[in-house]
Amino acid sequence: MQRIELKAPYLVFVGDETRLTYAKTGRGIVDWRRELCAGQLRLTAGACDLGLPEMSVSEAAAAGIGSLVIGTALVGGSIPPAWVATLAEAARAGIDIVAGLHTRLASIPELVAAAGESGARLVDVRIPPANLPVGTGKKRSGKRLLTVGTDCALGKKYTALQLEKDLRAAGVAADFRASGQTGIMIAGEGIPIDCVVADFISGAAEILSPDNDPDHWDVIEGQGSIFHPGYAAVSHGLLIGSQPDAFVVCHAAGRTHIEGWPHMPLPSIGEVLERTVQIGALTNPALRCAGISVNTAAVPETERRDYLTRLGERYGLPAVDPLLTGTAAILDNL
Amino acid sequence: MQRIELKAPYLVFVGDETRLTYAKTGRGIVDWRRELCAGQLRLTAGACDLGLPEMSVSEAAAAGIGSLVIGTALVGGSIPPAWVATLAEAARAGIDIVAGLHTRLASIPELVAAAGESGARLVDVRIPPANLPVGTGKKRSGKRLLTVGTDCALGKKYTALQLEKDLRAAGVAADFRASGQTGIMIAGEGIPIDCVVADFISGAAEILSPDNDPDHWDVIEGQGSIFHPGYAAVSHGLLIGSQPDAFVVCHAAGRTHIEGWPHMPLPSIGEVLERTVQIGALTNPALRCAGISVNTAAVPETERRDYLTRLGERYGLPAVDPLLTGTAAILDNL
Numbered sequence: 001m002q003r004i005e006l007k008a009p010y011l012v013f014v015g016d017e018t019r020l021t022y023a024k025t026g027r028g029i030v031d032w033r034r035e036l037c038a039g040q041l042r043l044t045a046g047a048c049d050l051g052l053p054e055m056s057v058s059e060a061a062a063a064g065i066g067s068l069v070i071g072t073a074l075v076g077g078s079i080p081p082a083w084v085a086t087l088a089e090a091a092r093a094g095i096d097i098v099a100g101l102h103t104r105l106a107s108i109p110e111l112v113a114a115a116g117e118s119g120a121r122l123v124d125v126r127i128p129p130a131n132l133p134v135g136t137g138k139k140r141s142g143k144r145l146l147t148v149g150t151d152c153a154l155g156k157k158y159t160a161l162q163l164e165k166d167l168r169a170a171g172v173a174a175d176f177r178a179s180g181q182t183g184i185m186i187a188g189e190g191i192p193i194d195c196v197v198a199d200f201i202s203g204a205a206e207i208l209s210p211d212n213d214p215d216h217w218d219v220i221e222g223q224g225s226i227f228h229p230g231y232a233a234v235s236h237g238l239l240i241g242s243q244p245d246a247f248v249v250c251h252a253a254g255r256t257h258i259e260g261w262p263h264m265p266l267p268s269i270g271e272v273l274e275r276t277v278q279i280g281a282l283t284n285p286a287l288r289c290a291g292i293s294v295n296t297a298a299v300p301e302t303e304r305r306d307y308l309t310r311l312g313e314r315y316g317l318p319a320v321d322p323l324l325t326g327t328a329a330i331l332d333n334l
Numbered sequence: 335m336q337r338i339e340l341k342a343p344y345l346v347f348v349g350d351e352t353r354l355t356y357a358k359t360g361r362g363i364v365d366w367r368r369e370l371c372a373g374q375l376r377l378t379a380g381a382c383d384l385g386l387p388e389m390s391v392s393e394a395a396a397a398g399i400g401s402l403v404i405g406t407a408l409v410g411g412s413i414p415p416a417w418v419a420t421l422a423e424a425a426r427a428g429i430d431i432v433a434g435l436h437t438r439l440a441s442i443p444e445l446v447a448a449a450g451e452s453g454a455r456l457v458d459v460r461i462p463p464a465n466l467p468v469g470t471g472k473k474r475s476g477k478r479l480l481t482v483g484t485d486c487a488l489g490k491k492y493t494a495l496q497l498e499k500d501l502r503a504a505g506v507a508a509d510f511r512a513s514g515q516t517g518i519m520i521a522g523e524g525i526p527i528d529c530v531v532a533d534f535i536s537g538a539a540e541i542l543s544p545d546n547d548p549d550h551w552d553v554i555e556g557q558g559s560i561f562h563p564g565y566a567a568v569s570h571g572l573l574i575g576s577q578p579d580a581f582v583v584c585h586a587a588g589r590t591h592i593e594g595w596p597h598m599p600l601p602s603i604g605e606v607l608e609r610t611v612q613i614g615a616l617t618n619p620a621l622r623c624a625g626i627s628v629n630t631a632a633v634p635e636t637e638r639r640d641y642l643t644r645l646g647e648r649y650g651l652p653a654v655d656p657l658l659t660g661t662a663a664i665l666d667n668l
Contacts, residue, residue, distance in 0.1 A: 137563025137598050194533045201532050201567040227616055229471025232574055233535040237567030264471050278609070282561060 002129045002207045006188045007066025007096050009038040011055055015083050016044040017072040023048040025100065025182050026071020032161050032176075032186045038065055043086065048072075057086060061093035067123070069185055070099040077102030088114035091122070100125040100181035125181040128196045128204065135202030135241050137283050142212030145290065145334070146244040147222040148276050150266050151259055152231065154252035155322070156222040157183050159293040162322040163248070164219045166331055174217040177209050179238060183221045193223050194234050201234060205241025217334075220244065226275050227267040228258060236279060243283040246290040246334060249273055253307060254298030270315065291318040291330035336463045336541045340522045341400025341430050343372040345389055349417050350378040351406040357382040359434065359516050360405020366495050366510075366520045372399055377420065382406075391420060395427035401457070403519055404433040411436030422448035425456070434459040434515035434526075459515040462530045462538065469536030469575050471617050476546030479624065479668070480578040481556040482610050484600050485593055486565065488586035489656070490556040491517050493627040496656040497582070498553045500665055508551040511543050513572060517555045527557050528568050535568060539575025551668075554578065560609050561601040562592060570613060577617040580624040580668060583607055587641060588632030603649065625652040625664035 012026045020027065030037055030050045039055030042048070050071070055063065068090045074080070079087075079101060091097050091114035099105050105122035106112055115122050145163065147156040160176055160183075167174035176183070178190030196204045209218040220242050224231030249269050258264040267275075273289050280287040292311060296304040304324055312319035318329030346360045354361065364371055364384045373389030376382075384405070389397065402424045408414070413421075413435060425431050425448035433439050439456035440446055449456050479497065481490040494510055494517075501508035510517070512524030530538045543552040554576050558565030583603050592598040601609075607623050614621040626645060630638040638658055646653035652663035 134564040137595060194531075196532050197528075198530050198532055198535050198568045198571065199528045199565060202564060229574060229617060230468040230536055231533060232613075232616070233567040233571030234532045236570040237532065240563060240566060261471060275612070278612070279566075282566070283563060 002132060003189050003191055004123065004125055004129060004184055006069070006098055006123065006185070008036045008188060009065055010036050011060045011065045011068045011090070011095070012037055012040045012050055012052060012071045013068050014040055014042045014047045014050065015072055015080065016047050018046050018048060020048050022074065023050070023072045025073060025185055026050050026069070028182055028186050029069065029071060033188070036188060038063055041068070041086070043082065057089045057093055057095070060090065060095060065095050067096040067098045070097070070101065073101060079103045079108065084108060084110055087111055091115040091120045092117055094118040094120050096121040096123055098123045098125065098185065100185060125184045126192050126195050128192055132196060132200040132207065133203040134199060135206055135237070137240070140206070140209070140211045140243065141214060142216045142218060144209055144218045144220060144242055144244040145246045145248065146220045146239065146242045147248050147250050147293070148235065148239070148272060149222055149225045149250040150227070150269060150272050151225050151252070151255060152228065153259060154255065155250045155293060155295045159248055159250050159322055159327070160219045160221045161186070163327050163330065166327045167217055167219065170331060172217060173213065173215060174219055177218050177220040179205070179208060179221045179223050193238050194231065198233070201237025202241030205238045209242055222250070225267070226272060226279065229261060229264055239276065239280050240283045244280065244287060245284060246288060247276055247280070248291050248293050248330060249276070249289060250293045252295045252298070269311070273315070289317060290333045291320060293327070293330070294319060294321050296321045296324060336466060337523050337525055338457065338459055338463060338518055340403070340432055340457065340519070342370045342522060343399055344370050345394045345399045345402045345424070345429070346371055346374045346384055346386060346405045347402050348374055348376045348381045348384065349404070349406055349414065350381050352380050352382060354382050356408065357384070357406045359407060359519055360384050360403070362516055362520050363403065363405060367522070370522060372397055375402070375420070377416065391423045391427055391429070394424065394429060399429050401430040401432045404431070404435065407435060413437045413442065418442060418444055421445055425449040425454045426451055428452040428454050430455040430457055432457045432459065432519065434519060459518045460526050460529050462526055466530060466534040466541065467537040468533060469540055469571070471574070474540070474543070474545045474577065475548060476550045476552060478543050478552045478554060478576055478578040479580045479582065480554045480573060480576045481582050481584050481627070482569065482573070482606060483556055483559045483584040484561070484603060484606050485559050485586070485589060486562065487593060488589065489584045489627060489629045493582055493584050493656055493661070494553045494555045495520070497661050497664065500661045501551055501553070504665060506551060507547065507549060508553055511552050511554040513539070513542060513555045513557050527572050528565065532567070535571025536575030539572045543576055556584070559601070560606060560613065563595060563598055573610065573614050574617045578614065578621060579618060580622060581610055581614070582625050582627050582664060583610070583623060584627045586629045586632070603645070607649070623651060624667050625654060627661070627664070628653060628655050630655045630658060
């Protein structure tokens with residue numbers, strides 16, 4: 001198995017987390033894959049309510065839950081000692097434990113022992129599969145779209161998920177392909193590209209979107225930015241391994257610098273567009289930009305549609321904010 | 335310690351290897367760092383002679399040898415059982431064991447036990463240091479030159495080592511910076527960039543050539559090629575993390591395709607030059623090409639100088655074959 005694959009249905013674990021912003025992984029799974037979520041497990045009455053049926057470990061085991069997915073992320077990425085007994089109980093009941101935290105599940109002896117008893121898996125979605133190949137550059141069948149960005153954390157995953165949803169609604173066969181930990185927990189499978197050893201980045205990206213039907217679209221979650229001083233190499237390998245037919249440039253209106261790198265000015269959408277075409281041509285010379293997806297939260301509400309219209313005219317491309325306009329204009333351009 | 339650092343002097347271990355092509359790591363160390371090599375250890379009389387004094391483990395221990403360096407590479411990269419007793423004897427005597435093979439030294443219990451007794455290290459130069467940072471993109475002091483290539487395995491390491499030698503001979507402070515396993519064994523330190531986790535490639539490259547005196551040159555060993563379907567991401571991260579002031583494009587005359595990727599045509603020197611300037615400008619807008627270094631072995635002997643002259647005229651740059659012409663023309667252009 002060269003992709004991480006999670007067992008459904010899920011029990012989303014909220015622990016004792018009371019702040020919704022720290023439960024965004026759980027929220028993302030519920031927002032985008034409600035059909036995979038059978039219940040939620042909260043350790044305290046005040047913990048975040050994701051709107052799923054409450055379920056204890058024994059109820060989950062009886063209901064045939066495949067995975068307990070930890071849907072929260074603490075600063076520092078640790079697993080609080082107060083959670084361990086419940087996680088171990090689930091593992092002992094044969095339920096896989098899934099997490100994307102800095103603390104490795106396998107570093108907690110009680111969990112290892114519990115999983116060992118039942119054969120349940122401890123799945124760290126930050127750990128890439130073993131035996132990834134080196135990229136071949138060979139053409140694969142099917143169609144692919146990659147979301148790229150002017151920076152990190154500005155909607156590449158969200159845009160890809162919305163495109164998948166809208167393609168499917170339009171009757172087009174499409175699959176979101178997750179390249180990061182939250183995306184993997186939402187999609188139930190994927191490869192954490194940024195955790196792969198350097199030599200295998202493009203090879204991992206090839207595995208992520210394998211051969212498919214000629215009319216099928218893989219919508220691949222982008223990572224980093226091709227102009228990012230820390231993560232550009234990840235973006236480069238993901239781009240040439242994905243060999244996309246189309247890409248969407250994602251941007252956050254008003255952002256002026258790489259977030260966390262105040263000395264690095266943000267590249268323009270046009271620069272990202274041009275560089276993506278240059279680099280991506282190595283494995284798909286027909287690569288083209290299908291549109292621009294902007295988080296316009298920083299633009300005054302009454303000016304957002306004008307902002308998108310002007311941006312679209314400037315680049316001669318559909319410019320959308322998925323939350324405001326949907327992605328129909330990009331779909332029309334595929 | 336964020337770079338691998340080896341203890342000198344070295345005892346170069348040849349084992350029972352009789353074929354010089356399989357002892358090229360050992361030969362490289364002797365060719366480029368003769369002053370670090372105190373002796374060689376051969377298990378059989380017919381094993382390759384690297385021209386160093388013969389030395390047993392007990393003689394090596396008495397002579398204060400810092401590291402036994404395995405100077406051969408078998409197909410498959412394993413460590414033959416017949417070697418283990420000698421390697422363990424050295425480790426027990428307090429001598430570090432250094433290897434760059436697929437088989438991890440730490441996977442051999444006898445070696446782990448021997449090293450544990452004395453405190454000697456088992457150094458796998460394929461394993462990057464822990465706790466590498468994410469790239470910052472911040473300007474560092476000192477000057478840097480990076481060798482880049484139209485492909486793998488065409489002289490990037492050799493060219494960098496020759497440039498270091500010639501710069502030093504010209505009275506310029508210069509250090510070869512090793513980014514691959516053989517280079518690390520030659521230099522005695524470095525980071526195996528292609529083994530680093532994706533998120534940390536450019537950060538590792540920043541650590542590899544730290545701040546230095548304003549007139550000091552770091553000559554950085556390149557990896558892969560920016561047009562390589564498997565390894566371009568490594569080349570990209572190494573380029574922006576190195577933030578070179580100058581680069582040399584390395585090429586093998588007559589090569590038409592990426593070696594091992596017969597469906598991928600080789601990029602031209604001009605394409606590599608242009609793309610390197612485009613990408614490298616992110617962290618050093620003043621980046622420029624200082625010359626072209628070609629392995630002309632495939633050109634008839636009488637035509638090599640003409641070939642280099644024509645190439646130099648075509649690109650308006652010094653074109654050298656380090657073995658044939660030296661690198662003086664490139665040095666003049668720095």
